[in-house]
Amino acid sequence: MTTAHALSLEHRIKAQAYGLGFDLAGIAPLGIADSAEAFDDWVARGYAGDMTYLERRAEVRRDSRRPVPGATCAVVVGLDYGGREPPGPVARYARGDDYHDVMLDKLRTLHAWIASQVGRDVPGKAYVDTGPVLERDLARRAGLGWLGKNTMLLNPKIGSYVFLGSLFLALDLTPDAPFENDHCGRCTRCLDACPTHAFVAPHVLDARQCISYLTIELRGAIPDALRPLVGDLLYGCDVCQEVCPWNQKFARQLREAAFTPREMLVERNARDLALAVLGLSREEFSTAFAGSPMKRPKLRGLKRNAAAVLGNSGNQTDVPVLAASLSDPEPLVRSHAAWALGRIRSASSLAALRDRLALEDDAEVADELRVAIEASVT
Numbered sequence: 001m002t003t004a005h006a007l008s009l010e011h012r013i014k015a016q017a018y019g020l021g022f023d024l025a026g027i028a029p030l031g032i033a034d035s036a037e038a039f040d041d042w043v044a045r046g047y048a049g050d051m052t053y054l055e056r057r058a059e060v061r062r063d064s065r066r067p068v069p070g071a072t073c074a075v076v077v078g079l080d081y082g083g084r085e086p087p088g089p090v091a092r093y094a095r096g097d098d099y100h101d102v103m104l105d106k107l108r109t110l111h112a113w114i115a116s117q118v119g120r121d122v123p124g125k126a127y128v129d130t131g132p133v134l135e136r137d138l139a140r141r142a143g144l145g146w147l148g149k150n151t152m153l154l155n156p157k158i159g160s161y162v163f164l165g166s167l168f169l170a171l172d173l174t175p176d177a178p179f180e181n182d183h184c185g186r187c188t189r190c191l192d193a194c195p196t197h198a199f200v201a202p203h204v205l206d207a208r209q210c211i212s213y214l215t216i217e218l219r220g221a222i223p224d225a226l227r228p229l230v231g232d233l234l235y236g237c238d239v240c241q242e243v244c245p246w247n248q249k250f251a252r253q254l255r256e257a258a259f260t261p262r263e264m265l266v267e268r269n270a271r272d273l274a275l276a277v278l279g280l281s282r283e284e285f286s287t288a289f290a291g292s293p294m295k296r297p298k299l300r301g302l303k304r305n306a307a308a309v310l311g312n313s314g315n316q317t318d319v320p321v322l323a324a325s326l327s328d329p330e331p332l333v334r335s336h337a338a339w340a341l342g343r344i345r346s347a348s349s350l351a352a353l354r355d356r357l358a359l360e361d362d363a364e365v366a367d368e369l370r371v372a373i374e375a376s377v378t
């Protein structure tokens with residue numbers, strides 16, 4: 001009879017990862033990333049926008065031997081976050097608890113378990129998004145899936161609604177075979193469906209155009225030309241995953257309890273949610289989004305997005321909330337509220353814009369008010 005310990009350590013590590021709730025697990029050898037040149041080119045073309053942290057340690061990011069000195073391999077894991085959840089104004093990944101916390105906890109537990117199995121401390125470090133690592137490249141090397149034309153790591157059994165994480169270890173483990181097949185074939189659905197045409201080529205995303213970047217990572221104003229294209233997406237975007245035939249066929253029901261949507265987000269349409277966001281005080285924001293990835297753009301970023309959503313929905317009944325936002329302490333919120341009122345073009349929106357212009361002392365917001373007034377009268 002085979003006992004658990006007759007199985008290889010690699011096999012037992014993966015079994016333990018599945019036992020902790022991960023859906024994918026593999027072991028990657030470390031080295032220069034296969035897509036290192038593609039990454040260098042991407043950075044050089046400015047596609048990272050304001051995400052300067054990607055450039056700062058680029059030489060470490062492109063070589064997985066460098067983030068953790070002494071590490072010889074990485075256990076790479078994937079955690080499904082429920083692609084069968086309905087579409088909505090908030091991307092699926094962000095509706096529950098912060099995946100960084102959830103995954104890092106599990107990876108640290110796995111690390112301690114590995115040390116207990118080998119009977120000594122195993123130097124290493126866990127990363128989820130947080131380290132200078134090309135996680136998708138590493139995941140492909142660990143055999144977890146291929147890199148789709150939408151740049152997502154796609155697994156043929158569960159699709160792409162999976163978070164990635166890695167545990168770098170100074171431990172001699174036999175790596176898995178890399179995932180060599182590309183199952184995109186001649187499909188171009190993701191490239192065609194992107195609302196902002198953010199793909200400059202298959203596998204190449206200009207982040208500056210991507211709604212995920214515009215609503216989460218960007219600190220300043222959403223460029224004028226892109227605001228209408230954001231549509232009713234308040235936070236993040238799943239469009240290039242939703243249209244993917246692999247997800248349509250294989251995406252799973254949400255299983256990880258930690259990713260259950262926050263009460264504030266349940267069954268809210270984009271407009272109702274945007275109105276609720278614009279009404280939040282700092283304290284209410286902190287309470288409603290404690291431990292949520294949606295805290296990343298801060299309250300002002302979320303209110304900026306909410307104003308854009310209301311401008312796109314163009315509903316006159318939203319004028320009072322937007323008019324109140326013209327007095328928000330953050331110029332970023334005031335300028336997007338002005339833009340939204342300019343899109344609504346009613347007598348009451350025009351009056352609110354004129355009233356605010358008489359008081360506004362921020363030059364950029366004043367410009368935005370003038371443009372909105374112009375748009376309302378022509």
Ligand code: B12
Binds near residue numbers: 130147
């Ligand atoms: C910066 C970043 C972003 C940026 C830029 C994304 C991008 N595609 O470049 C923005 C803010 C736009 C973003 C958006 C999203 N992100 Co993000 N993001 C990251 C982060 C921190 C770094 C990614 C990076 O290095 N980008 C630079 C580009 C060049 O690298 P890349 O995305 O890995 O793309 C590779 C391929 O394009 C390949 N490649 C290039 N040319 C070619 C040519 C061929 C022929 C081939 C085969 C490959 C290939 O090489 C690249 C380098 O490895 C990672 C975490 C991490 N540390 O890796 C998470 C990460 C990629 N994001 C993630 C998620 C979930 C998202 C969103 C779905 C969130 C949302 N719903 O709004 C969207 C998806 C948008 C999309 N289609 O990518 C997950 C992806 C999981 C997965 N299954 O792939 C990650 C891994 C976070 C995590 N730990 O789970 N993200």
Ligand code: SF4
Binds near residue numbers: 195196197237238241
């Ligand atoms: S996440 Fe949305 S905006 Fe970004 S590339 Fe995909 S479809 Fe386009």
Ligand code: SF4
Binds near residue numbers: 154
């Ligand atoms: S939509 Fe088509 S091209 Fe895009 S990732 Fe999915 S299979 Fe590949």
